[in-house]
Amino acid sequence: MSLSERPRPEPDRDSAPWWEAVRRHELIVQRCDGCAALRFPARSVCNRCRSRNWTWVPASGTGRVYSWIITHQVFLKGLADEVPFLVLLVRLDDGDDLLMYGGLVGAGADVLRPGLPVEAVFTDVPGEDGTTLVQWKPRDLVS
Amino acid sequence: MSGFRDRTAIAGVGYTPFSANSGVSTLSLAVDAVLAALDDAGLTVDDVDALATHRVGDSTPPWVVAPALGVPEVTWYLDQFGGGSVSHAVLGQAAMAVASGVARTVVCYRAINARSEFRMGGTGRGPAPVFDAQYQAPYGHLAPPQQFAMAARAHMNAYGTTAEQLGAIAVTQRGNAVKNPRARKRDPITLDDYLASRWIAEPLRLLDCCLETDGACAVVITSADRAHDLRHDPVLISGAAWGGGDTFLSGAGSGPAGTDLTVTEAARLAPRLYAAAGVGPDDIDVAELYDCFTYSVLVQLEDYGFCAKGEGGPFAASGAIGPGGTLPVNTHGGFLSEGYVHGINHVAEAVAQLRGTAGDRQVAGACVALSTAQPGYVLAGTSALILRSDR
Known part of the structure; x- marks a missing residue:
C-alpha cells in the first residue's frame, strides 16, 4: 500500500x-x-x-478494533490509485478513552470484527520527509 | 434557559435556487436570499439592523453583505466559525440578540457554492480545519462521509443496525422531495435502488449522502410582538440550545458521549432544548433532522428521545418517519434530496410546515417543530431550535 x-x-x-x-x-x-x-x-x-x-x-502498543470503514470515493486526487482503502479506529488496551486511527496490515477486511485484538506496527512512508505512521496488525498474526 | 421562550419569531424566509453550479459568487447568493427573506416578511433593507451567518472559509461575511445591500446601520452581527454543527446556534444567538434589545431585525443567512467551489467531500480540498485532523488525514481519512461512516459502523457493531434501515431514511426522504418543487432530486427511489448505489465509504453508499449544493437560504428574526404586524403568521422560537463538550476523539470522555461514537452531542443538548421550550419529544409534530448522511438522522432519532438508544434503525424502518407517521421527518426531502445548505433550509421548511403552507407535503395540524444541526462529529457541539406556530 x-x-x-x-x-x-x-x-x-x-x-x-x-x-x-x-x-x-x-x-x-x-x-x-x-x-x-x-x-x-x-x-x-x-x-x-x-x-x-x-x-x-x-x-502497551495493543488495542482492540472499535470501528472501521472502507473508502471507495476519491476525496483527494492524490489517493485516486489507492481506493478502496481501509481505516481502523482502535481502542487502546491502556484505556477505554484512548483511540487511535490507522490502516490494517497483515490481513484483509474479512478478518475484521468488533474487538479484534491488534498491535501497533510502524510504517515508514517512502520519500524524503521522514514521515512514519502507526498501523495495526491483528495480534495473532504478530510474530 | 427559558429566558427568551416565544419572545422572538421567524417572520420571513428566502431562498435562491439550489443547483450544482450557481455561476455566481457567494455574495450574490447571500444578497438574493436576504432580499427574498425580507420580501417574504414584508420588510425592506432599511428595516435591517443585524446580519448573522456561519462559514468555514467558504462564504461571504456579514461585514461584506451589509454594505453590499446598503444596510443603514449594523448594530449587531455574527460571523460564526463553523459548519453544520453551528447552523442553528446562529439563529439561537440572533434570537437572543433580539430578545435582549440589541437588535431589532436580524437576517440570518448561509450562502455556499458547496458543489462548484468548496466541496466538503471534493477533491482538491485540504483537511478540515479542526483540531486532531492530524491523526486522521495522513491515513486519507478526512472527509465528512468517512467520519460518519466510522460512526455508522460502530452503531452497526453495537446494535445490529442494518443497511436496509439506513436505506429506509433515504427512500422516505426522496418520497418527500417528489412533492417539493424546490428539491434537486425528485425521482422516487426504492430500497433496491439504495442498495445498488455505489459505495462512498463503507458502510455508507452514494444514496446515504447529501447533495453538495450551490445555494443560499435566509431567515428573518424579529420580536414576536412585531412579527404579529407583518405579512405572515409568526413562527415563534420557543427554544434554542447550542453547546457541547466532547469530540469523539477528545481523549478523556468528559461527558456522556465520551468516546462512544454511537452517542452524539444531541443526547446532552436535548434535555436542555426541551426544557427551554417547555415541551418534550411527544409534543413534536414534525422534525427536520440534520441529514448530511442517513446515519445522522438515525442517531438523532435516538438522541432527541424519539426512541431508545439502539432503536433508531427499527424506528426509521417502521414508517414512523414518513408521511402520516408519528414523527414525519425531513418533509422537504432534506439535504439528501432537496439540497444541502448546511442547516438553515431545515429551519425554512419547519417555518413552512408551521405556517401551513407546505403544499402537498404539509403535515396536517403541525404546531410544534424540531429543527436540528449536525449532531456533533468533526466539530465539538451541536445546536437546535424548537419552533411553534402562533396562528
Whole structure:
C-alpha cells in the first residue's frame, strides 16, 4: 500500500513529541502528573484535574478494533490509485478513552470484527520527509 | 434557559435556487436570499439592523453583505466559525440578540457554492480545519462521509443496525422531495435502488449522502410582538440550545458521549432544548433532522428521545418517519434530496410546515417543530431550535 500521496502529519506544539516518537517506532501517550490519567490526543492540560504537568510514557502498543470503514470515493486526487482503502479506529488496551486511527496490515477486511485484538506496527512512508505512521496488525498474526 | 421562550419569531424566509453550479459568487447568493427573506416578511433593507451567518472559509461575511445591500446601520452581527454543527446556534444567538434589545431585525443567512467551489467531500480540498485532523488525514481519512461512516459502523457493531434501515431514511426522504418543487432530486427511489448505489465509504453508499449544493437560504428574526404586524403568521422560537463538550476523539470522555461514537452531542443538548421550550419529544409534530448522511438522522432519532438508544434503525424502518407517521421527518426531502445548505433550509421548511403552507407535503395540524444541526462529529457541539406556530 502506497502512503506517499497521503496528506502529511501536521504536528502542533502539543503533539510534536508524539510524532517524533512515532518516527522512532515508539507509541507513547501522556500521563498526567497530577492524577495519573492517560490521555491522547496530545493536550497541554488535563481535563480531569486541570494539571498542566505531564509525562510522556510508553503505551502497551495493543488495542482492540472499535470501528472501521472502507473508502471507495476519491476525496483527494492524490489517493485516486489507492481506493478502496481501509481505516481502523482502535481502542487502546491502556484505556477505554484512548483511540487511535490507522490502516490494517497483515490481513484483509474479512478478518475484521468488533474487538479484534491488534498491535501497533510502524510504517515508514517512502520519500524524503521522514514521515512514519502507526498501523495495526491483528495480534495473532504478530510474530 | 427559558429566558427568551416565544419572545422572538421567524417572520420571513428566502431562498435562491439550489443547483450544482450557481455561476455566481457567494455574495450574490447571500444578497438574493436576504432580499427574498425580507420580501417574504414584508420588510425592506432599511428595516435591517443585524446580519448573522456561519462559514468555514467558504462564504461571504456579514461585514461584506451589509454594505453590499446598503444596510443603514449594523448594530449587531455574527460571523460564526463553523459548519453544520453551528447552523442553528446562529439563529439561537440572533434570537437572543433580539430578545435582549440589541437588535431589532436580524437576517440570518448561509450562502455556499458547496458543489462548484468548496466541496466538503471534493477533491482538491485540504483537511478540515479542526483540531486532531492530524491523526486522521495522513491515513486519507478526512472527509465528512468517512467520519460518519466510522460512526455508522460502530452503531452497526453495537446494535445490529442494518443497511436496509439506513436505506429506509433515504427512500422516505426522496418520497418527500417528489412533492417539493424546490428539491434537486425528485425521482422516487426504492430500497433496491439504495442498495445498488455505489459505495462512498463503507458502510455508507452514494444514496446515504447529501447533495453538495450551490445555494443560499435566509431567515428573518424579529420580536414576536412585531412579527404579529407583518405579512405572515409568526413562527415563534420557543427554544434554542447550542453547546457541547466532547469530540469523539477528545481523549478523556468528559461527558456522556465520551468516546462512544454511537452517542452524539444531541443526547446532552436535548434535555436542555426541551426544557427551554417547555415541551418534550411527544409534543413534536414534525422534525427536520440534520441529514448530511442517513446515519445522522438515525442517531438523532435516538438522541432527541424519539426512541431508545439502539432503536433508531427499527424506528426509521417502521414508517414512523414518513408521511402520516408519528414523527414525519425531513418533509422537504432534506439535504439528501432537496439540497444541502448546511442547516438553515431545515429551519425554512419547519417555518413552512408551521405556517401551513407546505403544499402537498404539509403535515396536517403541525404546531410544534424540531429543527436540528449536525449532531456533533468533526466539530465539538451541536445546536437546535424548537419552533411553534402562533396562528
